[in-house]
Amino acid sequence: MHDTILEAVELTKEFKGFTAVKGVNLRVRRGTVHALIGPNGAGKSTVFNLLTRFLPPTAGRILYKGRDITAMKPADVARLGLVRSFQISAVFPHLTVLENVRVALQRRQGNSFHFWRGEATLHALHDRAAALIEAVNLAPWTGHTAAELPYGRKRALEIATTLALDPEVMLLDEPLAGMGHEDIERTAALIRRVAADRTVLMVEHNLSVVADLSDTITVLRRGEVLAEGPYAEVSRNAEVMEAYMGAGTDGAGHA
Amino acid sequence: MPDTTTTSAVSSAATAVLPGRAAAPGTDRDRTVRIALIVLGLSAAAAAPFVLYPVFVMKVLCFALFACAFNLLIGYAGLLSFGHAAFFGGAAYVTAHAAKVWGLDPALSILLGTGFAGLLGLVFGALAIRRQGIYFAMITLALSQMIFFLALQMPFTGGEDGIQGVPRGMLFGVIDLNRPLAMYYFVLAVFLAGFVLIWRTVHSPFGQVLKAIRENEARAVSLGYRTERYKLLAFVLSAALAGMAGGTKALVFQLASLTDVTWQMSGEVVLMTLLGGMGTLLGPVVGAAFVVMLGNYLAATSLPVPVVIGAIFVVCVLVFRRGIVGELAHRLRSRPSRDR
Ligand SMILES: Nc1ncnc2c1ncn2[C@@H]1O[C@H](COP(=O)(O)OP(=O)(O)OP(=O)(O)O)[C@@H](O)[C@H]1O
Ligand SMILES: [Mg+2]
Numbered sequence: 001m002h003d004t005i006l007e008a009v010e011l012t013k014e015f016k017g018f019t020a021v022k023g024v025n026l027r028v029r030r031g032t033v034h035a036l037i038g039p040n041g042a043g044k045s046t047v048f049n050l051l052t053r054f055l056p057p058t059a060g061r062i063l064y065k066g067r068d069i070t071a072m073k074p075a076d077v078a079r080l081g082l083v084r085s086f087q088i089s090a091v092f093p094h095l096t097v098l099e100n101v102r103v104a105l106q107r108r109q110g111n112s113f114h115f116w117r118g119e120a121t122l123h124a125l126h127d128r129a130a131a132l133i134e135a136v137n138l139a140p141w142t143g144h145t146a147a148e149l150p151y152g153r154k155r156a157l158e159i160a161t162t163l164a165l166d167p168e169v170m171l172l173d174e175p176l177a178g179m180g181h182e183d184i185e186r187t188a189a190l191i192r193r194v195a196a197d198r199t200v201l202m203v204e205h206n207l208s209v210v211a212d213l214s215d216t217i218t219v220l221r222r223g224e225v226l227a228e229g230p231y232a233e234v235s236r237n238a239e240v241m242e243a244y245m246g247a248g249t250d251g252a253g254h255a
Numbered sequence: 256m257p258d259t260t261t262t263s264a265v266s267s268a269a270t271a272v273l274p275g276r277a278a279a280p281g282t283d284r285d286r287t288v289r290i291a292l293i294v295l296g297l298s299a300a301a302a303a304p305f306v307l308y309p310v311f312v313m314k315v316l317c318f319a320l321f322a323c324a325f326n327l328l329i330g331y332a333g334l335l336s337f338g339h340a341a342f343f344g345g346a347a348y349v350t351a352h353a354a355k356v357w358g359l360d361p362a363l364s365i366l367l368g369t370g371f372a373g374l375l376g377l378v379f380g381a382l383a384i385r386r387q388g389i390y391f392a393m394i395t396l397a398l399s400q401m402i403f404f405l406a407l408q409m410p411f412t413g414g415e416d417g418i419q420g421v422p423r424g425m426l427f428g429v430i431d432l433n434r435p436l437a438m439y440y441f442v443l444a445v446f447l448a449g450f451v452l453i454w455r456t457v458h459s460p461f462g463q464v465l466k467a468i469r470e471n472e473a474r475a476v477s478l479g480y481r482t483e484r485y486k487l488l489a490f491v492l493s494a495a496l497a498g499m500a501g502g503t504k505a506l507v508f509q510l511a512s513l514t515d516v517t518w519q520m521s522g523e524v525v526l527m528t529l530l531g532g533m534g535t536l537l538g539p540v541v542g543a544a545f546v547v548m549l550g551n552y553l554a555a556t557s558l559p560v561p562v563v564i565g566a567i568f569v570v571c572v573l574v575f576r577r578g579i580v581g582e583l584a585h586r587l588r589s590r591p592s593r594d595r
Contacts, residue, residue, distance in 0.1 A: 052477065078479035090477070092470035095463075103467045104478050106460060112480070113488060115461040116452075122460055165478060 004063075005030040005199050006051065006082070006169055011060035013046055013223075020046045022223040023060070028169070028216075033191075033200045035210045038220035039243060044203040045087050047220070048173050051201075052084045053077045064169075083167035087174050087203070089154040091161070093147035097138055100146050100157055101129040104164035132160040137186060152179040156187060163194060170194070172202040176209060188213060211235070219243070300443055309439045310507065311551065315544045316446040317504040322527040322539030323453050324496035329525075330534035331457055332489040333469035337392040337521050338379065338399030339497050342372040344516030345402055346498030351418040351511035352411055361424045361432055365445065365502040372498020373491050375402070380490035384483050396518060403516045417512030421505055438507070445503050449496050454536055456492060465489055497524075526564065530571050532578025541579050 008026040012019065021043045028034045036044050049055040051062055053074040061070045069077055078084075092100050105125045106112055114121070133139055136156040141149060146157060155175060162170060175191065176184050188209045191200060195213070204210050210217065211231045219226040219240050227237045234240055303312045321343055328334050346368030353364035383394040406412045413419070423432035432438045456462050468475045468482045475482050505511045514520065523546065531542025546564070553560045571578065577585055 054473070054476075073481070075476045075479050075481045078477055083479075084477050086474065086477070090471055090474040092467045092474065094470055095466060099463065103463055103475075106463065107479055109460070111460045112464050113461055113485070115456040115459045115488070115492065117459050117461075118455070119458045119460075119463075122463065161478070 003029050005065055006201065007063040008047070008051065009061040009063065011047065011050055011062065012058045013043075013050055013055060014058045020223050021050065021057075024220070024223070024225055026218060026225070028199060028201050030199055031197075032215040033195050033202070033213050035214040035217045036201065036203045036220060037205070037207070037210060037217060038226070041222075042220040043223040044220055045173055046223075048084060048171055048201075048203065052082060052171060054084075078165070078167075081165075081168035082171070083162055083165050083169070084171040085158050085162050085173055085175065087177070089151065089158055089178075091146035091149075091154050091157050094145055096143055096145055097133060097141045097149070097157055098126070098129055098143065101132050101160050101164050102126070104161045105129055107165075129164070132164055133157075135163070136160045136190060152183045155179060156183065159187065159190065167198065169199045169201065172200065172204075174203050174205060176204060176206050184209065304436060304439045309435045311547075313439055313442045313507045314504070315547045316442050317500050317507060318524075318527065318543040318547055319540040320446050320449045320503070321497050321500035322524055322531065322543045323450055323536075324493045324500060325524045326528045326533055326535075326539040327453050327456065327496070328489055328493040329528060330538075331462060331469060332465050332486055334384075334486060334490065335388070335392045335525075336379075336383075336395040336490070336493070337518070337525070338395030338397075338402075339494070339524050340516050340518065340520035341379070341399035341402035342375060342494040342497040343501035343504075343520060343524070344406065344511070344513075345375055346372040346501040347505035347511040347515050348406065348412050348418065349498075350502030351421040351505040354424055354506065355418060355421045356411075358422075358424075360428065361426050361441070361506055364424075365499060365506070368502030368505070369495050369499040372501065373495035375498075376491040376494020377487075379494065380487045384487050384490060396521065399516070399521060400518065403513070403518070406513060406516050412511070415513065417510055418505075419510055421509040421511065423506050423509065432506070442503055442507060445499065449499055450536075450540075453496065457536065461485070461488070526568055528578075530567070530575075530578055532581030532584070535578070535580045535584060538578050538580035545579070 004027045006026075006028040008024055011021055011024040011026070013021040024043075024047060026047070036047060038044055046055065050057045053062075053069065053072055057070065061068060063069070064077070064080060064082055069080070092103065095103065102122055102125050105128055106122060109122075109125065111117060111121060130139070130142065133142055136159055138153060138156055138160065141153065146154060149157060155178060159172070159175060162172075172191070176187055179187060184206065191202070192213055194200075214231060216229065217231050217234045218228045219234060219237075221243045226243060227234050227240050321339070325336070325339050328336055349371040350364045350368035353359045353367045354361060359367070379395060379398050382398065383391050386394055407414060423438060426432055426437070426441055430437050430441070432441055464475070464480060464485050468480065468485055472482055501515060504515070527542035527546045528539045529542070530545060531540065532538030549564065549567075550560060553563055575582055
């Protein structure tokens with residue numbers, strides 16, 4: 001039990017009569033990479049939204065480190081160290097790459113309400129911001145606004161921003177979507193590196209990367225858990241294969 | 256501020272890679288231009304009362320501060336308030352009352368008006384801040400209409416007459432503000448104090464978070480920011496500074512009246528800000544000067560003022576979306592990058 005860092009119990013979400021997530025039980029073990037896969041519309045992003053409290057569940061509970069966080073606000077969940085990224089790239093478009101990362105680092109400095117202080121009080125964060133930016137190969141873009149970045153680079157910036165919070169659990173919603181081949185390899189390597197000392201829960205359609213990175217895989221279909229286990233086991237599951245082939249999703253071919 | 260995030264300091268592999276290289280925050284040319292603009296602006300402001308009617312320039316300064324305060328909210332926090340007249344006009348009453356009935360020092364009277372507007376902003380903000388977009392605008396409008404009716408009904412505001420004959424008084428007991436030049440430089444000082452505070456706020460750590468919230472609130476939340484508190488603080492600051500403008504105007508015209516708490520006044524500040532360019536520091540100043548000038552000019556003609564202003568507004572929204580200053584800044588900025 002102490003091994004589980006994040007747990008969903010009978011998690012259910014209804015949208016006006018349509019049940020997007022149905023009685024999902026999920027246990028993410030501390031220090032592992034856990035992948036959530038499934039065809040389009042299976043409810044993966046909705047599960048993310050529920051776990052991080054961006055959506056209130058219709059029923060069920062969420063436990064983080066044994067503590068019930070079902071009634072908490074999303075910002076407070078993030079403060080506990082459970083930090084998410086978004087499926088649609090979420091950057092601050094008119095802030096520079098540096099400012100994007102810095103604004104994440106800034107919160108812990110404790111001066112975020114100081115409206116009378118100068119911008120120079122934030123310069124102490126520049127070294128750490130630059131290191132994070134370098135880690136996702138964005139150094140040449142440091143002074144550019146996020147809006148100027150190509151899509152794949154925006155995703156990289158998002159990961160750097162998430163990493164800036166040094167979260168205990170990182171939830172990544174399709175971190176590789178829209179990336180070119182090289183970026184995929186680099187980002188996958190980065191995820192592996194940062195997962196060394198934290199827990200990662202990720203939604204990803206690129207199954208070869210999922211196979212490569214994950215310790216555990218949960219397959220979702222129509223809001224329900226279809227299978228769970230290590231990749232080798234799950235990929236042999238007849239129902240899973242059918243779900244993927246049947247739905248004809250884009251990711252299936254990569255396996 | 257307590258922080259419950261409990262992870263180890265810098266353990267991520269990512270941060271170990273390379274020491275920093277920070278982006279240069281602006282070129283030398285930018286800095287020269289900025290300093291030149293500041294010097295030019297200050298000289299113009301200092302010389303203005305010798306060239307133009309001091310009362311006219313003071314009116315421009317009051318509305319410019321009002322618009323700058325409003326811009327802090329819409330331009331940097333992305334919140335459209337349609338009730339800012341309550342702060343502007345409400346503070347005017349308080350300042351007028353303090354100066355006339357209580358006989359307080361003019362600076363202290365303005366400060367009281369400012370404080371009152373800030374408190375009123377706290378109440379409005381607490382009620383409206385959770386709402387988004389048009390609902391936010393509607394709640395602020397409804398609340399400001401309540402202030403209008405209070406101003407109409409309460410005995411101390413003087414109803415239709417307002418508070419007239421407000422004494423400008425002796426500043427700190429020594430400077431006689433009945434001398435036009437003294438009054439002018441006092442108003443200029445108030446304006447500059449407000450403007451510098453706004454400039455500072457925009458570039459502060461708080462301003463950074465505010466911009467992040469404006470750009471992508473969900474992402475800011477996911478980074479652990481309780482965004483409502485930031486928006487509330489922005490609202491209170493904006494309200495207080497709008498009050499400072501209103502209180503000053505009451506001393507300039509020696510009058511606090513219903514005009515300043517009407518919804519039309521709330522609309523006028525929206526117009527000034529959009530016309531000048533929201534989200535730019537100088538835009539609201541230019542917008543305010545333009546609208547005040549236009550108002551004065553039109554008053555001397557038989558043209559219907561609201562219709563002309565409305566038409567200009569429509570043109571502005573259709574072709575000049577960034578506003579006057581926003582458009583200029585955009586042209587200047589995009590030229591060098593095209594050459595590159
Ligand atoms: N806010 C909402 N209101 C109504 N229906 C929604 C809402 N959000 C999601 N849904 C529906 O819930 C189902 C699950 O959506 P979700 O985004 O969780 O799928 P997903 O597994 O992330 O899919 P994808 O792989 O395409 O990202 C979909 O049918 C979707 O249309
Ligand atoms: Mg999704």
